[in-house]
Amino acid sequence: MANIVSPFEDPSTRLSAGRFGMLIFIASLAMIFAASILGVMVVRFEDSGVWPPEGMPSLPGILLWSTVVLIASSGTQVLASRAAGRGDGPALRRWMIMTLGLAIVFLIMQGWAWIDLLDRGLDFSRHLYAWTFYFLTGLHALHVIGGVIPMCFVTARAVRLGYTRENHRGVAYVAMYWHFLDVAWITLYVTLLWGVGTLPW
Amino acid sequence: MTTLDATRPHDAKPGPEVDNYLTFTRGFLSWALTLDHKRIGLMYLVSVLGSFLVGGIFALLVRTELLTPGATIPGVDENLYNQFFTLHGAIMVFLVIIPSIPAALGNFVLPIMLGAKDVAFPRLNLCSYYLWIMGAICAVVSLTVGGFDTGWTFYTPYSTTTSTGGVIPVVTGVFILGFSSIFTGMNFVVTIHKLRPPGMTWFRMPLLLWALYATALIQVLATPVLAITLLMLIVERVFLIGLFDPAMGGDPVLFQHFFWFYSHPAVYIMILPAMGIISEIISVHAHRHIFGYRFIAFSSVAIAIFSFLVWGHHMFTSGQSPLMNTVFSLITFSVAIPSAIKIFNWMATLYRGSISINTPMLYGLGFIFLFTIGGLTGLHLGTLNTDIHLHDTYFVVAHFHYVMMGSALIAMVGGLHHWWPKMVGRMYNERHGIIGFALVFIGFNVTFFTQFMLGSHGMPRRYYDYPSEFQIYHVISTIGSYIMAAGFFWTLYLLVQSLFTGKIAPANPWGGRSLEWQCSSPPPHDNFKTTPSVGDCYDFSVVRWSEEEGGYVVDRNDEDASKPDH
Numbered sequence: 001m002a003n004i005v006s007p008f009e010d011p012s013t014r015l016s017a018g019r020f021g022m023l024i025f026i027a028s029l030a031m032i033f034a035a036s037i038l039g040v041m042v043v044r045f046e047d048s049g050v051w052p053p054e055g056m057p058s059l060p061g062i063l064l065w066s067t068v069v070l071i072a073s074s075g076t077q078v079l080a081s082r083a084a085g086r087g088d089g090p091a092l093r094r095w096m097i098m099t100l101g102l103a104i105v106f107l108i109m110q111g112w113a114w115i116d117l118l119d120r121g122l123d124f125s126r127h128l129y130a131w132t133f134y135f136l137t138g139l140h141a142l143h144v145i146g147g148v149i150p151m152c153f154v155t156a157r158a159v160r161l162g163y164t165r166e167n168h169r170g171v172a173y174v175a176m177y178w179h180f181l182d183v184a185w186i187t188l189y190v191t192l193l194w195g196v197g198t199l200p201w
Numbered sequence: 202m203t204t205l206d207a208t209r210p211h212d213a214k215p216g217p218e219v220d221n222y223l224t225f226t227r228g229f230l231s232w233a234l235t236l237d238h239k240r241i242g243l244m245y246l247v248s249v250l251g252s253f254l255v256g257g258i259f260a261l262l263v264r265t266e267l268l269t270p271g272a273t274i275p276g277v278d279e280n281l282y283n284q285f286f287t288l289h290g291a292i293m294v295f296l297v298i299i300p301s302i303p304a305a306l307g308n309f310v311l312p313i314m315l316g317a318k319d320v321a322f323p324r325l326n327l328c329s330y331y332l333w334i335m336g337a338i339c340a341v342v343s344l345t346v347g348g349f350d351t352g353w354t355f356y357t358p359y360s361t362t363t364s365t366g367g368v369i370p371v372v373t374g375v376f377i378l379g380f381s382s383i384f385t386g387m388n389f390v391v392t393i394h395k396l397r398p399p400g401m402t403w404f405r406m407p408l409l410l411w412a413l414y415a416t417a418l419i420q421v422l423a424t425p426v427l428a429i430t431l432l433m434l435i436v437e438r439v440f441l442i443g444l445f446d447p448a449m450g451g452d453p454v455l456f457q458h459f460f461w462f463y464s465h466p467a468v469y470i471m472i473l474p475a476m477g478i479i480s481e482i483i484s485v486h487a488h489r490h491i492f493g494y495r496f497i498a499f500s501s502v503a504i505a506i507f508s509f510l511v512w513g514h515h516m517f518t519s520g521q522s523p524l525m526n527t528v529f530s531l532i533t534f535s536v537a538i539p540s541a542i543k544i545f546n547w548m549a550t551l552y553r554g555s556i557s558i559n560t561p562m563l564y565g566l567g568f569i570f571l572f573t574i575g576g577l578t579g580l581h582l583g584t585l586n587t588d589i590h591l592h593d594t595y596f597v598v599a600h601f602h603y604v605m606m607g608s609a610l611i612a613m614v615g616g617l618h619h620w621w622p623k624m625v626g627r628m629y630n631e632r633h634g635i636i637g638f639a640l641v642f643i644g645f646n647v648t649f650f651t652q653f654m655l656g657s658h659g660m661p662r663r664y665y666d667y668p669s670e671f672q673i674y675h676v677i678s679t680i681g682s683y684i685m686a687a688g689f690f691w692t693l694y695l696l697v698q699s700l701f702t703g704k705i706a707p708a709n710p711w712g713g714r715s716l717e718w719q720c721s722s723p724p725p726h727d728n729f730k731t732t733p734s735v736g737d738c739y740d741f742s743v744v745r746w747s748e749e750e751g752g753y754v755v756d757r758n759d760e761d762a763s764k765p766d767h
Binding site: 006007008013016017020021024025027028029031032035036039042043046047124125127128130131135139 | 396430
């Protein structure tokens, strides 16, 4: 498109505006997760019975491992961001590929957890217990998919060594989003554990 | 200002006409794919006004149906009537009022008032517009698959059990519109934080920008809750998991909590930018420095914060605990404080001002009158014991129309007149504008003041039929709605007419001091050729009428840019 009026005078304001915009966006998404968690908590509070209810499967153990994978991907993302800040293209390439790989492994594991529960007969609409599990994991997985797509583009560009020390906005934005999803998942997982009474409190 | 038109952009084609955003590039695609905030604002404006027409037609159908008890319009039964008022509400709230000021007028004026070349993320801005279009298409689709009759609030269990087929498409549409609103809000917050030119401190910003900023915060933080609520609603309707069904362990009031956690702040998404427009109109057309600048600015922020804490006052009769009701009632009353601060500051601005009685000013004064009524009747509804009586009656209908239409929409129309010369470069006919205002204002009060009486006498809202003793009120109210419709059509006519026969607008027709009046009318493609110099945007002492310009000019020599703001 011709005739674009860039609102920014120089790239550094552009980066700081972009980061600030991401922050606002993340605040907005955080409200989605906060509302969902509150909704699940209200549902749980209003059911005085034991969760999982009689005859229904407990939470799949693989969730613990997927949590570990997601935290690890956040770690590799930190390393990728640092490499980008140093202008170290090959290291950025390595850590971005690693992060993307771990992200995809996480998604596969979450899918595995779903299949596992469906196999053990926990239909979506069988009980609100089932709903809370599918709702929270599904909502998070959708956001992960929404993060993996831009991450693919960023990784592709990192593979081509397309980022410089001065300009690596894409890496910065993906990193912010990814760490947010990490924190969000831990919160959701804790909520699920609380729901089934695994937590001591 | 002449300094701004004097230099032409080097990439513009040579030609006799002065560069402006309307003629900068031509052709359908140059509009459909534009990243220019002014064009996007104008496209929003046309779309929003189109939706306003549709929503208005449904309103007239509702009012006409209520002319007599029982059936009035042949072929309209009670089910169709339910669809009419539902469509009226849903269209007016989600497609018209929420985007009207921020997305349409805000997009146009915010970057110019700020002194920026565009919003921070122009592509995201265009994306918001197309999300709006997609949301509107979903609403149209819902009509073709059977419509919906849940009321605009989509309360469960109506919305999960009604047989009308359009519930899922329209809920999806509102979901998408929510994202349009979130992205607009994000854009505005970042723009105001990051794109203020040198000299434009927070306390030099025009009050409309403070209002839009506060609004944007609500849009960003409250709308996601609506999104998740609607998602739950869709899931519930499709899979019947019992989330809102007590028989299956769910809770219908949970939906109401979630819905109002967004939809009450949404009321402030409507009213805050309207108040911002009024702050501009009142000071510019009274040619007097706004009184209590900081109080108005902080009141906007205070209202935004309160807006998150009062949602429960929609649910006084839904079985909340008495303690919750009392707390929500108390916080609701506190909203009156920042609102009243604004009203009194506007009054003080008018006091000893040199008031120009023209159309925007009349809408501004109309706003103060109508908002005062709308706000004060809100206190009756926030009082627990009177609310038990008035809840779900026409009193509520009248109250929120005074706020949402009489205030938000009237301010929008006033702002439209105020910035119309800037947007299109033509003056509308002032006498015609005043006639339009008179019709709308009289029609509005005839329609809705009557409904306060109807409601306090016990006429429930949303009813198709009623006892004959209410008929006289309904007839008066319906006549009022016809007068109002005539006023809006007249306004449309005079604005369209101005495009063809209106005289060319000067850069500064009203004597405004904020930055948009320093660009030519219509503004050039990139708003400012040079970084604008920022003074006190309410100091009208340096503004004088210039014969040769045919408008007002700002005497830059008198300006003391280093003067501390106050």
